[in-house]
Amino acid sequence: MSQSLEPVRTPRSHPLVQLILARLREFCREPSAIFWVYVFPLIMVVTLGVAFRNQSAEKYEVAVVSSKRADEVRAALADDARFKSRITDQEESRQLLRVGKVDVVIRVPDSALGECEYSYDPSRPGSVLARDAADDLLQRRAGRRDAFPATNREVSEPGGRYIDFLVPGLLGMGLMGGGMWGVGFAIVDMRMRKLLKRYLATPMRRGHFLAGIMLSRLAFTLPEVLVLLVCARLWFGVEIHGSLVTTCLLIMLGAFQFAGIGLLVASRAETLETVSGLMNLVMLPMWIASGIFFSVERFPPLVQPAIQCLPLTPLIEALRRVILEGAGLGSIGLQLATIVAWGTVTFVLALRWFRWN
Amino acid sequence: MSLAICCHQLFKTYASKPPVEAVRGIDLEVGQGECFGVLGPNGAGKTTTIEILEGLLAPTSGDVQLLGMRWQDHPDAIRQKIGISLQETQFSDKLTVLETLTLFRSFYKHGIDPRAAIAQVSLEEKADTWVKRLSGGQRQRLAVATALVGDPELLFLDEPTTGLDPQSRRQLWDVVRDFRRQGRTVLLTTHYMEEAERLCDKIAIVDHGKVIAMGTPRGLIAGLGGDHVVEFTLEATAAAPPPLDLWRGLPSVTSCLCEEGWYRLSVVQPHIVIPAVLDQLERLGLRLASLSTRHASLDDVFVRLTGHALESREEREV
Ligand SMILES: Nc1ncnc2c1ncn2[C@@H]1O[C@H](COP(=O)(O)OP(=O)(O)OP(=O)(O)O)[C@@H](O)[C@H]1O
Ligand SMILES: [Mg+2]
Numbered sequence: 001m002s003q004s005l006e007p008v009r010t011p012r013s014h015p016l017v018q019l020i021l022a023r024l025r026e027f028c029r030e031p032s033a034i035f036w037v038y039v040f041p042l043i044m045v046v047t048l049g050v051a052f053r054n055q056s057a058e059k060y061e062v063a064v065v066s067s068k069r070a071d072e073v074r075a076a077l078a079d080d081a082r083f084k085s086r087i088t089d090q091e092e093s094r095q096l097l098r099v100g101k102v103d104v105v106i107r108v109p110d111s112a113l114g115e116c117e118y119s120y121d122p123s124r125p126g127s128v129l130a131r132d133a134a135d136d137l138l139q140r141r142a143g144r145r146d147a148f149p150a151t152n153r154e155v156s157e158p159g160g161r162y163i164d165f166l167v168p169g170l171l172g173m174g175l176m177g178g179g180m181w182g183v184g185f186a187i188v189d190m191r192m193r194k195l196l197k198r199y200l201a202t203p204m205r206r207g208h209f210l211a212g213i214m215l216s217r218l219a220f221t222l223p224e225v226l227v228l229l230v231c232a233r234l235w236f237g238v239e240i241h242g243s244l245v246t247t248c249l250l251i252m253l254g255a256f257q258f259a260g261i262g263l264l265v266a267s268r269a270e271t272l273e274t275v276s277g278l279m280n281l282v283m284l285p286m287w288i289a290s291g292i293f294f295s296v297e298r299f300p301p302l303v304q305p306a307i308q309c310l311p312l313t314p315l316i317e318a319l320r321r322v323i324l325e326g327a328g329l330g331s332i333g334l335q336l337a338t339i340v341a342w343g344t345v346t347f348v349l350a351l352r353w354f355r356w357n
Numbered sequence: 358m359s360l361a362i363c364c365h366q367l368f369k370t371y372a373s374k375p376p377v378e379a380v381r382g383i384d385l386e387v388g389q390g391e392c393f394g395v396l397g398p399n400g401a402g403k404t405t406t407i408e409i410l411e412g413l414l415a416p417t418s419g420d421v422q423l424l425g426m427r428w429q430d431h432p433d434a435i436r437q438k439i440g441i442s443l444q445e446t447q448f449s450d451k452l453t454v455l456e457t458l459t460l461f462r463s464f465y466k467h468g469i470d471p472r473a474a475i476a477q478v479s480l481e482e483k484a485d486t487w488v489k490r491l492s493g494g495q496r497q498r499l500a501v502a503t504a505l506v507g508d509p510e511l512l513f514l515d516e517p518t519t520g521l522d523p524q525s526r527r528q529l530w531d532v533v534r535d536f537r538r539q540g541r542t543v544l545l546t547t548h549y550m551e552e553a554e555r556l557c558d559k560i561a562i563v564d565h566g567k568v569i570a571m572g573t574p575r576g577l578i579a580g581l582g583g584d585h586v587v588e589f590t591l592e593a594t595a596a597a598p599p600p601l602d603l604w605r606g607l608p609s610v611t612s613c614l615c616e617e618g619w620y621r622l623s624v625v626q627p628h629i630v631i632p633a634v635l636d637q638l639e640r641l642g643l644r645l646a647s648l649s650t651r652h653a654s655l656d657d658v659f660v661r662l663t664g665h666a667l668e669s670r671e672e673r674e675v
Contacts, residue, residue, distance in 0.1 A: 018463040022452055029451040029487075193447035201411055201443075202507070203436040204464040357413060 015204060019212030020219070023186070027220055036181075041174045041228050048170075049163045049236050059084040060130035061102040063093040068110040076141050082133060097121065103130035106138075167232045168319035169292035171225060172254065176286060176312050178224060179258025180279050182217050184266035188275045197357035210351055214259040221255040222248075241326035249329075250322060250336075254315045257339045260346035261311060267354045286312040314338040359425070361511050361542035362387040362410060367419035369405050369566075379405040380416070381566035387544060387559070392537050394557035395546040396655065402566040403546040404444050407515050410544070411441050424510060437466055440504030444515040444546075447496075450489035454480055454499055457488060458506050465507035474506040477535070479528055494525045501532060512536060514545040518552060530556050550655040562659060569662050577658045582611030583623040586657050587630055589648040590618050591638075599641055607633045614660060621660065623653060 011017060027033055062077055062085040064070045070087050077083040088096065093105040097119060103126050105119040116138060120131040190196050199209060232238040240247055265282055269275040289299060290312035299307055307313055314335035321327035321335075329336070362385060369380040379402045387393040395403050408414040410421055412428045412435065421428060423435050448457050458471035475484050478498040483491060491499065501517055514533070518526045533543055533556055547553055553560050554574040562570045562577075570577055578584065591598070604613040604622055609629045614621045624630045627650045638645060 013459075013463050015463040018460045022449065022456065022460050025456065026449055026451045190449075193449075194443055194445060195448060197413060198441075198443055198446045198448075198503070199464075201413055201436065201439075201441045202461060202464040203433055203466070 016208045016212055016215075019209060020216045023212060023216035024219060026186075027182075027216070033182075038224060038227055041170055041224070042231055044170055045163075045167065045228065045232055046235065048166055049232075058126075060104065060126070060133055062086075062130065062134055063088050063096050063102040063105045065090050065093050065105060065107040067108055069108045073106060073108055073116075073138070076137060077134065080137055083137075094119070100124070103127045104134055106134060161236075163232070163236045164238050164324055165295075165320070166293070167228070167236075167238045168323050169316055171228060171251070171319055172290070172312055172316035173287070173292045174224065174228065175221065175251065175254040175315065176258050176283060178221060179217055179255055180262040180265065180283060182220065183213055183259045183262030184269075184275050184279055185272065186213065187263065187266040188269050188272055191270060191355070191357075192272070194357070200356040206354070206356075207351065210263060210347070210354070213263065214256060214347070217259040217262075218252055218255050221251065225251050238323075240323050242322035242328065246322050246329055247319075250315070250318055250332075250339075253336065253339045253343065254319075257311055257315070257343035257346075260343040260350065263350040264346040264353070267350045270355075286310050289313070291316050309338070311339070311342045359389050360386055360422070361389045361391070361424055362393070362544060363422045364410060365420040367406065367409060367421070368417045369402075369409060369414065370417045379566055380409070383419075383561075383563070383566070383568055385561060385568070387542060389542055390537065390540045391558045392533060392543040392545070392556055394553040394560045395544065395563055396548070396550065396553050396560055396659070397546075397563035398548070401563045403563055404515055405566075406563070407513055407544065407546055408443075411439065411513050412436070437507070438510045439513060440507050440509030440511070441513040442497075442500040442504045442515060442517055444519075446500055448488045448499060448503075451487055453485050453487055454491070454502075455484045457499065458502055461503045462506045468507045469505065471506055474502040477505055477532055478502045494521045497521060498525065498529065501529065505532075505536070510541055512541065512543045512545075514543065516546055516548070518547065518549065526552070550659070554655055560655070562655075562662065564663055570658060574655060577655060578653050581623045581653050581657055581661055583609070583625040584653055585624050585627045585650060586653050587622045587624050587627055587634070587648070587650045589620050589634065590646040591620075592644045592646045594643060596641075596643070599637070599643070603637060604634070607637070612661060616660070621657070623657060623661070 059081075060083050062083050064073050064077075064085055064087050066087050066089055074085050074087060077085045086102075090107075093102070093107075096102040097105050100121075103120065103124070107117040107119070109115050116135070118131045118135065121127040187196075229238075229240065233240075261282065262279075265278045266275050269278060289303075289307045290296065290310050292312075296304075296307055296313060296317070318327075318332040318335035318339075321332055364383065364385050367380050367383040367385075368378075371377040371379055381402075383402070383406055385393070385406075395406065397403050405414065409416045409419075410423065412432060424438055426435050428435060452460070454475060455471055458474050462468050462471050462474075472481075472484070475481055478501055480495060480498055480502065483495060488496065488499065497517065497520065501514065504512055504514065512533075517533075518529050521529065530552070533545070537543055545556075557574065559573055560571065560577060561568045570580075572580070598615075601613050601615055604610060604620065607622075607630060609626045610622050610624050612623045622630060622634075631648070631650070634648075635645075
């Protein structure tokens with residue numbers, strides 16, 4: 001044995017490098033992992049992008065309750081491309097309004113156009129707009145004059161559409177899911193295989209092991225995010241307005257943060273069921289409240305502090321600022337600090353609580 | 358000869374419900390260069406003991422020294438010098454044998470080339486095969502290779518040959534012998550009496566968390582008082598079976614046991630005992646169903662000590 005002693009150490013034979021290499025190899029050899037990581041977010045982007053693409057061009061749905069003058073009203077609405085109208089009876093119109101199939105119901109008495117009655121849902125912005133637009137149209141028809149002439153300039157640039165809002169949200173969601181599942185499952189799987197115990201019996205440094213897991217996670221993240229951003233750009237023209245370096249930095253920090261949380265969640269779990277349950281428990285509030293699909297501001301002020309403390313909220317917020325508004329590092333300092341704090345604290349706690357066998 | 362392993366009054370109680378006293382006062386002394394075997398039935402406490410020695414489990418009480426060092430004082434130094442294979446480890450499915458060993462090699466300051474470790478366990482052909490595609494025996498050998506790759510002074514193998522075919526088992530024995538020939542120490546556990554007899558310089562038989570006998574295989578067998586065993590069964594009759602003392606009283610018989618209809622006599626000289634047995638049976642009007650004679654083995658030592666056979670008890674517990 002002694003003749004084959006191997007005293008030379010190349011960087012490649014450093015344990016950290018070897019641990020990272022091992023994780024990368026395992027990942028690349030797992031077709032289903034590739035699917036979930038690369039294909040799934042793309043499917044999300046495409047479906048949601050297509051579903052919400054025409055939102056701004058949507059028409060106001062109007063129901064006119066049948067009466068002698070209903071046709072007159074309908075003809076007036078038909079002249080304006082913004083409206084789509086139908087004539088229904090009283091009962092049906094109420095039904096349609098209730099389920100949101102129409103935005104406003106107009107009832108005109110047989111006698112005169114001047115006494116219209118609008119039924120609408122004040123809690124639905126589309127409904128309110130439709131009521132005002134229809135009223136405006138009918139009032140002008142009846143002879144109302146504008147007090148002064150106004151000019152309108154329509155501005156609809158990439159950056160303000162729903163898809164632009166969505167892509168950073170999906171990016172954040174991907175970082176969360178990838179980091180937590182990628183790290184958590186891998187660890188619990190190794191624990192179940194007694195591989196962690198086997199490692200514990202070697203002189204391997206524990207910090208190397210955990211760092212290897214986190215760093216390999218960062219390495220998987222880069223292509224994953226790149227695919228999403230490139231496709232969003234090609235298909236929907238979603239552009240990154242801020243600096244690429246800042247975006248990358250944010251993404252890496254996000255991946256680091258969720259790898260840390262994943263590590264902590266998996267630090268004691270002994271079965272895949274336990275770890276899945278814990279993961280979902282941790283991620284659920286963020287799916288709902290961290291602003292993936294709609295703005296965080298929709299929640300009441302009372303819960304805002306709690307929402308802002310969730311790890312995903314500052315990440316998505318910062319991504320939107322950088323990608324959509326072109327913000328620089330300076331203006332997302334608070335978010336960056338929150339992200340780094342989450343990552344570091346969870347990593348340190350995981351290192352302390354980690355159960356090896 | 359200095360001691361490679363020395364443990365004193367080892368106790369381990371698992372805090373499960375109900376608590377399990379898995380190890381109840383074990384003392385072991387293994388000299389440098391020895392191959393030491395721990396034998397015992399399922400649940401005897403072998404794995405618990407070996408994992409305490411390996412530093413993977415904390416004993417409830419007791420003292421462990423490996424190569425003159427204690428776990429609490431020099432954990433890293435000890436880990437650099439020991440190689441282990443657990444009773445059950447599943448290495449990463451999607452790494453190859455060579456990749457797995459290269460990974461393990463990277464943890465040690467000094468060690469052997471991963472390919473040399475592969476050669477030692479004769480897995481050259483499978484060097485580039487994924488672990489997932491290895492047979493059970495090949496995985497076992499990979500586990501031993503991961504123990505060898507750090508060029509250890511002290512090797513712990515927990516049931517290294519369970520589930521191996523006879524040829525792979527012999528190959529593993531050769532690995533252990535080669536290792537020992539370089540003056541290094543091995544501690545292994547096994548269920549196989551034959552393995553312990555052939556491979557080990559010294560043996561501890563463990564049952565219910567205690568060492569019930571310790572010595573060289575020859576010494577333990579000699580302790581039976583006879584080198585041979587005569588076994589027989591009787592044809593079923595209505596009459597009550599004869600008392601064991603009857604057989605014990607025969608010349609040249611040193612002890613007698615009856616288990617499930619099998620009479621086992623430890624004897625010094627079979628040619629004296631067998632005619633005497635036949636005489637007695639004729640006198641009692643009983644007839645033999647079978648009779649055999651063989652050299653005494655460790656199994657007989659075990660039976661003698663515990664009153665039941667290792668193998669059959671294993672089967673019953675499965
Ligand atoms: N983690 C645990 N918690 C509770 N009891 C345990 C635990 N591990 C082992 N035991 C119990 O301790 C006793 C000794 O177990 P151990 O694994 O040391 O036996 P062994 O001699 O290695 O058996 P085998 O030949 O089957 O491997 C058994 O009764 C077992 O049920
Ligand atoms: Mg065992």
